[in-house]
Amino acid sequence: MKPETYNFIMQVFELARLIPEGRVTTYGAIARALGSAKSARLVGTAMIHSHDPIYKVPAHRVVNGSGLLTGKFHFADPDQMQRLLEAEGIIIKDNQVQSFKQLFWNPLTEL
DNA sequence: AGGATGACGTGCA
DNA sequence: TTGCACGCCATCC
Numbered sequence: 001m002k003p004e005t006y007n008f009i010m011q012v013f014e015l016a017r018l019i020p021e022g023r024v025t026t027y028g029a030i031a032r033a034l035g036s037a038k039s040a041r042l043v044g045t046a047m048i049h050s051h052d053p054i055y056k057v058p059a060h061r062v063v064n065g066s067g068l069l070t071g072k073f074h075f076a077d078p079d080q081m082q083r084l085l086e087a088e089g090i091i092i093k094d095n096q097v098q099s100f101k102q103l104f105w106n107p108l109t110e111l
Numbered sequence: 112a113g114g115a116t117g118a119c120g121t122g123c124a
Numbered sequence: 125t126t127g128c129a130c131g132c133c134a135t136c137c
Contacts, residue, residue, distance in 0.1 A: 008134095026119085026120090027118070027119055027120085028119060028120055028121095031119085031120095036133095037120095038120090038131080038132055038133085039119090039132065039133065039134090040119040040120060040132080041117065041118090041119050041120090041132060041133065041134080042119090042132085042133065042134060043118080043119080044117070044118035044119060045117075045118075045133090045134060045135070046118090046134095047118050048117095048118065048135095050118095059118080062118075063118085064118075064119060064120085065119070065120060065121090066120095069118090070118055070119085071118030072118085073118085074118055081118095
């Protein structure tokens with residue numbers, strides 16, 4: 001893996017760790033916060049590497065722009081993402097975060 | 112080396 | 125409002 005990419009992934013991880021409990025953010029928001037607005041997909045790609053617990057990344061708090069749990073199948077157990085969110089008080093229905101707009105944490109305006 | 116793929120987002124019908 | 129096509133760019137095959 002290229003050094004710059006590794007850096008990018010590290011930045012994604014660091015930002016993701018700042019997401020407050022009970023709040024969620026999106027791949028696009030993280031991409032913009034890191035200055036790569038057009039690379040939202042890379043954030044998703046980066047999150048795949050977050051499965052390792054040494055990174056301590058709350059990957060479950062990152063959803064797509066519609067508040068959908070698109071990455072749930074990348075967890076050890078597909079239901080884990082929803083359970084983790086519900087454990088933080090977030091309501092999930094049909095793979096979608098309820099009151100997403102209120103729970104959304106914008107790294108640009110709230111950091 | 113080159114094409115397909117994807118934890119995305121936006122625009123348009 | 126819902127669905128689909130297209131742009132992005134690192135990774136995978």
